[in-house]
Amino acid sequence: MIDIKSMTIPELEELLTGMGEKKFRAAQLFQWLHQKQVTTFDEMKNLPGSLREKLSQEAVITRLETERKLTSQLDGTIKYLYRLADGNHLESVLMRYKHGNSLCISSQVGCRMGCSFCASTKAGFVRHLTASEILEQVYAAGRDTGERISGIVLMGIGEPLDNFDNVMQFLRLVSTPEGLNLSHRHISLSTCGLVDRIYQLAELDLQITLSISLHATDDETRDAIMPVNHRWKIGELMKACEAYTQRTHRRISYEYALISGVNDSVEEAARLAALLKGSLCHVNLIPVNYVAEAGYHQSSRQRIYAFQKALTDRGINATIRRTLGADINAACGQLRREAMKQE
Numbered sequence: 001m002i003d004i005k006s007m008t009i010p011e012l013e014e015l016l017t018g019m020g021e022k023k024f025r026a027a028q029l030f031q032w033l034h035q036k037q038v039t040t041f042d043e044m045k046n047l048p049g050s051l052r053e054k055l056s057q058e059a060v061i062t063r064l065e066t067e068r069k070l071t072s073q074l075d076g077t078i079k080y081l082y083r084l085a086d087g088n089h090l091e092s093v094l095m096r097y098k099h100g101n102s103l104c105i106s107s108q109v110g111c112r113m114g115c116s117f118c119a120s121t122k123a124g125f126v127r128h129l130t131a132s133e134i135l136e137q138v139y140a141a142g143r144d145t146g147e148r149i150s151g152i153v154l155m156g157i158g159e160p161l162d163n164f165d166n167v168m169q170f171l172r173l174v175s176t177p178e179g180l181n182l183s184h185r186h187i188s189l190s191t192c193g194l195v196d197r198i199y200q201l202a203e204l205d206l207q208i209t210l211s212i213s214l215h216a217t218d219d220e221t222r223d224a225i226m227p228v229n230h231r232w233k234i235g236e237l238m239k240a241c242e243a244y245t246q247r248t249h250r251r252i253s254y255e256y257a258l259i260s261g262v263n264d265s266v267e268e269a270a271r272l273a274a275l276l277k278g279s280l281c282h283v284n285l286i287p288v289n290y291v292a293e294a295g296y297h298q299s300s301r302q303r304i305y306a307f308q309k310a311l312t313d314r315g316i317n318a319t320i321r322r323t324l325g326a327d328i329n330a331a332c333g334q335l336r337r338e339a340m341k342q343e
């Protein structure tokens with residue numbers, strides 16, 4: 001079956017002309033799928049009956065079914081657990097800020113990167129999400145809240161650059177004027193640092209924000225918590241980041257999860273500042289979320305502030321990420337794991 005919601009307008013044009021239809025039908029079809037978000041071809045009233053009939057036989061319209069929804073009483077954060085057509089689960093989180101709604105979406109079912117502090121990777125990797133499954137997370141949250149999603153972060157379950165083609169297709173679809181028409185400037189993509197893919201991404205020269213999950217400043221520490229570092233050392237990663245900013249002129253955001261006694265000393269902060277000196281960057285400090293298997297604990301507030309100060313004193317812009325949805329305590333990967341346990 002054709003996954004029609006994963007197709008761009010030029011691809012639909014090719015499909016439809018191959019079926020003997022006029023080119024302009026592609027934009028109409030795209031609008032039904034991506035703006036009106038209908039669930040059947042029958043509803044596409046301005047398309048010829050014969051075409052609707054043919055499409056119903058040959059194509060499917062991806063739609064996410066909400067299995068669970070948790071709303072924070074503290075800050076309105078919403079966590080969604082969806083069931084996919086093949087029974088797999090995926091999660092998204094809607095965060096409400098003064099400047100608008102930001103949605104954190106998943107790119108894979110599970111993850112194969114194996115970071116020691118991350119819940120998403122513990123149950124292993126199942127499969128890549130299709131472009132339409134990535135996109136439907138955005139549409140489903142919009143349908144549920146009736147509000148516009150003004151920003152997207154690819155920071156949920158999965159490694160987006162490990163699912164490169166589908167994620168790039170998603171970026172094309174979400175910014176299409178006949179669809180959601182969301183500017184790439186409002187999208188962040190977070191990676192644990194697949195260096196070959198960072199170069200590939202740089203070539204595309206997109207306006208998205210690249211976030212690098214760094215979490216350590218020396219190879220020994222990073223090797224111990226992030227297996228990807230065995231493949232590409234910090235030096236190689238930083239070189240790729242430099243090439244990325246040179247090509248795109250976009251500021252890179254570095255994620256740094258502070259783990260008590262592992263990577264949170266002021267010496268570490270000074271090393272981080274030295275590593276980033278002179279580059280167009282921003283550091284996002286994240287108090288690590290507790291994950292039972294890893295046994296890591298959050299650094300004390302005092303240590304977090306000291307780390308931040310050590311950075312800003314050296315001219316590196318650093319903010320501490322606010323914890324949202326603490327009462328629905330379901331940091332990424334956790335709802336899916338609960339659902340798997342129940343099955």
Ligand code: SAH
Pocket residue numbers: 113115117118119154155156157158159160190191192193211212213255257286287288289290291
């Ligand atoms: N695979 C991508 C995106 C998903 S993870 C990546 O690695 O960037 C999104 C962010 O959450 C990453 O910065 C990741 O390192 C971080 N993260 C994962 N587990 C965490 C935890 N227990 N506490 C704090 N941050 C965590």
